[in-house]
Amino acid sequence: MSRPGDLRPIVVGVGPDSTLRMALAWAADEAARRRLPLRVVHAEGVPTIGYRGREVPPSWQEWNLALHGVGKQVLEEAAAFVADRHPQVELDALLTEGDPVWVLREQSREATAVVLGSRHLSRTQEVFGSVSVAVPLMARSRCPVVVVPEPEHITQVPAYYVVGVDGSENSAAAVDLAFEEAAMRGAQVRALFVWQRGPLSFSGEHEKRQEGRRLLSEAVAGRHARYPEVDLHHELIIGHPVQALTDASAHALGLVVGTRGRGGFTGMLLGSVSQGVLHHARCPVLVVPSTPS
Numbered sequence: 001m002s003r004p005g006d007l008r009p010i011v012v013g014v015g016p017d018s019t020l021r022m023a024l025a026w027a028a029d030e031a032a033r034r035r036l037p038l039r040v041v042h043a044e045g046v047p048t049i050g051y052r053g054r055e056v057p058p059s060w061q062e063w064n065l066a067l068h069g070v071g072k073q074v075l076e077e078a079a080a081f082v083a084d085r086h087p088q089v090e091l092d093a094l095l096t097e098g099d100p101v102w103v104l105r106e107q108s109r110e111a112t113a114v115v116l117g118s119r120h121l122s123r124t125q126e127v128f129g130s131v132s133v134a135v136p137l138m139a140r141s142r143c144p145v146v147v148v149p150e151p152e153h154i155t156q157v158p159a160y161y162v163v164g165v166d167g168s169e170n171s172a173a174a175v176d177l178a179f180e181e182a183a184m185r186g187a188q189v190r191a192l193f194v195w196q197r198g199p200l201s202f203s204g205e206h207e208k209r210q211e212g213r214r215l216l217s218e219a220v221a222g223r224h225a226r227y228p229e230v231d232l233h234h235e236l237i238i239g240h241p242v243q244a245l246t247d248a249s250a251h252a253l254g255l256v257v258g259t260r261g262r263g264g265f266t267g268m269l270l271g272s273v274s275q276g277v278l279h280h281a282r283c284p285v286l287v288v289p290s291t292p293s
Helices: 022-034 060-085 100-108 123-128 134-140 169-185 205-220 241-248 272-280
Strands: 010-013 038-044 091-097 113-118 145-149 160-164 188-195 232-238 254-258 285-288
Touching (some): 010 022, 010 100, 022 038, 022 060, 022 113, 022 169, 038 060, 060 091, 100 134, 113 134, 134 145, 134 272, 169 285, 188 205, 188 241, 232 241, 241 254, 241 272, 254 272, 272 285
Parallel strands (some): 010 038, 010 113, 038 091, 254 285
Antiparallel strands (some): 145 285
16 A cells, blocks of 8 residues: 555545544554554535525625535544544645545545545445445545445454455455555455356356466465465355455455456446445445556
């Protein structure tokens, strides 16, 4: 995710609901672990609501003043939360106007990671709805994007990260990030190769297992030597990739995937597996872009 001497900040997007703090906490903890600055960003969209019925709509100046007032309060509360949690973390706050996707995409050009929250009230509405920034940001980000659920999930001991492997260049980058995160957290890595068996045929299963073992070995080659403290587990699983990855990550510290692997569909904003795990996972999902900065 970052290189030695690299002080690109962890960027976290925050909204007006001060009860949603898991993404901010994750970002602050990550900045502290990596000894990086933290940038808290609140993006003000174009005001389109706020008056009812026959009320006279306020002027643009009044709207802007109200938005700025709310935005400043959001950032002040976020800064206080971070200062209390990690007083040593260097912090700056950014109040901007415009589409949050565009704002955070621009921030990703010079960031180590961009962190977002997800409420799980309705996964379809929250992740794929028109008000969401997660999917379009992941498709265009120049750094890893982390989506952190609310509320906090329960992790397992010993702690572990799950990473999906399919032999693509993108999944290799995901493996790198999984090892890096696991080394910082004293955690294990579970590297999964998943394939779907045909409905009536078992032919070629031996060859598929052999291919899976080969891809897993190639994917982790060199990483274990670089991170000898990380306990690595290879797993070959028959099933749907989305279901298998989300099941394996139920109590994980995080699930690491690429934006697009060998199974991605041309023309989609995000690979089908990446979209699926974002829709179902209950742990932080770390998505590595196809063209990292």
